Amino acid sequence: MISLAIPTGALLAGSLELLGRSAVVTLGPEEIGRQLLVERGGIRVILVRPSDVPAYVDHGAADLGIVGKDSLVEFPGSRYELVDLGFGACTMVVATPERSPLGGPSTWPPLLRVATKYPHATATYMRSLGQTAEIVRLHGSVELAPLVGLVDAIVDLSATGTTLRENRLRVVAEVFTSTARLIANQAALKRRSPELQALVARVRAPRA
């Protein structure tokens, strides 16, 4: 039995479509959404929050996982990142209010206040620029934070930019781009190599 963790949210549809197309397992979003854990044809599929997929894989509760690159950057660990699955493309961006004088990194004040759901990725990025930053960790509606004066800027994922525009924010810097990835537990990849490699090959095949 191979277990595979897949994320709720934006990557769920793409994950299920990929699993069906590569004949790993056919699952409807309603079925997995209702049961959270489905075993079928030698595969156990577990549905968890996107940010929890790395934990399930790192600890070996899942052999494989599908997860956005953003979560992998945010939660460093010892898993193998095997395949870029191509779907779920989005960009981690720095955005400021349209009316703010702040533009690119050169215009930022000595201490930048930033709100984000990704404090680790944000800290790494700010450090790479040599920018001192006060990072405020929020759990949702990050777009609101600069509008009410909590912070100067936000670091968040953006797929189309619609949410940012609706909240009158503009992108002033790109941190990295992200797509869905197939990851594997380090021990599982070694101990159950033939099974996992066969599955990885199937997932890889239809894209090539």
Next chain:
Amino acid sequence: MRATQEALLAEMRSWGYRYVVTPTVESLAVLERGLGVQQRRRLFKFADGDGSLLALVGERTVPVARLIAGKLRSQPLPIRLCYSGSVLVNEAGRFSRRRESHQLGAELVGAPGAVADAEVIALAVRCLDAAGLRDYQVDVGHQEFFAGLLAGLAVPTQTKVDIQEALAGRDLVRLETILADTSLRTAEHELLLRFPALRGGAEILEAASGLVQNERSARALEDLRRVLSILDGQGLGGSVQIDLGASRDFDYYTGVVFEAYGGDLGRPVVQGGRYDHLLSGFGRPAPATGFVVHMDLVGETLQGSPARRALPSLSAAVAWSADGLESALRLGSSLRLFGMRAVVDTQPRSLGAARRWSAGLGANHLIHVTGAAEAAWQPRAGRLRKLPPEQVVGRLAGGAR
């Protein structure tokens, strides 16, 4: 846990590895000489009264290396040492792992070559057996195999650094991207791409040697072939797999490396390999290899297994009544002299009470001493016999353990 630890150390000692005790607190400067940047960051540091910086050890190979280059300087190489102790790391991360964990390890310093590599791998396998682990697997790789491939690539140095980083981070997507940007399409290039799948038995070595064109990788394959054949000769080939992708910690390891996985654990329980550069940092350059057993992970694995190791049982429970105390104490000492485990009671008991006490202790023999020359001896599930204390020792030491 304690029993497992003793079993492992006994195995190591029986291979001629001397047990050493190294300090838990070291001068930071000493530890820094042997550790990479990441490891240094994770040390717990503090200052003493003079303001000199100290740290708690985060692993124990570096302290052992210092011992060999320092106190044991006059001892001829090779030296075989083993150790057991706590290590402390400040793991700032999402998964708050335990800060303190227990490591047990063996180091073979001063011996180059495949025979020494095979020795520590064989010892690691025997240790896993001694710990009572079932269904484990040891993966053996070689740092030079990958280093040779990398050196042979006609790409800028920065690209090589990127490749190394991607491999160390197990990021195969990034690796693919980097390699796609280089215009090379050689057999060696293909090897790099197939990196995590290069696992198996001796056939993997054959397949790979058909593809490599550089001296270093070819020599690495030859090393691995020798190690594998030595292990095969000892009947250990079945526990060992070749994994050419098992390179890691490029700044530290220099040759054959290995990891053991057991149970359903998501992390290796044993990690080891050749580190020929470490000792030179302490002024006594010497080739070296060794491994560490993560005892907490061994414990976790054993917990789930049905066959748990029982403590070696108690040989004798010595009870006494009336005037028997002095004689009972002497009897206890004599039994221990013969290598038996004996408990002497701390209060007088009647024979009936002594039987219940002995059964509670799980002792193999009950001896009830009632006077200077009077005792009764009863083996578990045997009948009671009256005889003088001296004769009890003779009977028990004579094989009736």
